[in-house]
Amino acid sequence: MCFSATASFLTTGLTAAMGLASLRRAKTWRELPLALAPVFFAVQQGLEGLLWLNLPAAPDGSLSTGLAFLFLVLAEAFWPIYAPIAVMLIEPDQGRRRLILACVAAGLGVGTYLLWYIVNWPHGAVIQDGHIVYINGTKHGVVVALAYLAGTALPLMLSTQRMVVALGGIVLVGLVVAYALYWEAFVSVWCFFAAAASIMIVLHFKRVDQSRLAVVALNK
Template sequence: MCFSATASFSLGATLIPVGVACIKRAQEQDKRYMPLAAFPLAFGIQQVIEGLVWVGLGANNTRLVALAAAGFVCFSHGFWLVWTPLTAASVESDRPRWQVWRALAGLGFLYGLYFNLPIWLEPQRLSVSIHNHSLVYQLQLLMEPTRALSLFGYTLYVLTILAPMLLSGDRHIQRLGGLVLVALLFTANFFSAGFISVWCFFAALVSLYVGYVFLQGLEPRSQPPLA
């Protein structure tokens, strides 16, 4: 499979209008699903940004690469760490789970700062290369982690994103989480070098499921979520 500016721009151009339509449907059907409805739009914007990374690399435009790569990482290592648990919390009716998702959102925010602050302070800490037709983002953190800490950080990153979806009390979010998990396993097996970039690409692709959910129409909830 060959990833490129064309692939990222095409997916982004597909997802952005789908996301806008989902947000409009959520406003009409159930505003508590607004965070979920925003998934295709956010992924679409992220893919357009990654398309700019490809363009910058092709044109040897280091400034464009630096800006676009920082924008992509802001999504991959920041936005999704907060937005995913908040999405689960927004429709959660079970108080213990609701509290866990809110706590994970706070943890995700701090974890996102841990990744992004070094880049904001010193943009040269982030570099991008092409490996087997996919992008590899290399982050130089403020402290070089040990192998054990790297494994812990990787596990925490994945769990912060996947746990709220897979363990959500809402079936739509559960199913999206299952699709994102399949995307993760596929990426880890076949595109491990460019894991973050490729996982985000496939996660963006499966976010089209959200469009299907709102096209079908949300079923009335028998129990309202916690506020």
């Protein structure tokens, strides 16, 4: 998280617990990627917690640079590829799956581009005004930003699953708040909102579990 090591590690523990709860409820291989999402958020927040501990002592050290690299790979390259695939796999409506498939293509394109950018440009992180600010070359343009949204938030909003749509809504609200109030630390703050929204994934699987139990009860 963007405020302190304590907050980051607390978020790590909570999102890891939500990931375990989701994994216990996942019944098919198609559900596993979505169930695993909170675990990846936990890893991401853990990386930021370690950055909080290392940046004051060695901001340009190899450990700080490596942690910043891993965080940026997850935040910028991993999620736009992973998120639409996870949503598409659980989507029962064929028409929505076609739309989400377009998001997969957009996410794959922007994720690959951003990974290339992270690898080929200098990267790092600094503590500034009580937040962690990630540095990786120049700012990206509107096209990249829209493609990133198409890979992360849009597939959630296209889902027919109520809790998945709610997750997309929280992610979008986080985007607006992070952009308006924490521009310099945008990546860090938005990722915190997304991690906090993992509770919606747990609720989604709880809802699916209840539906399965209802079907079993009707068939008895």
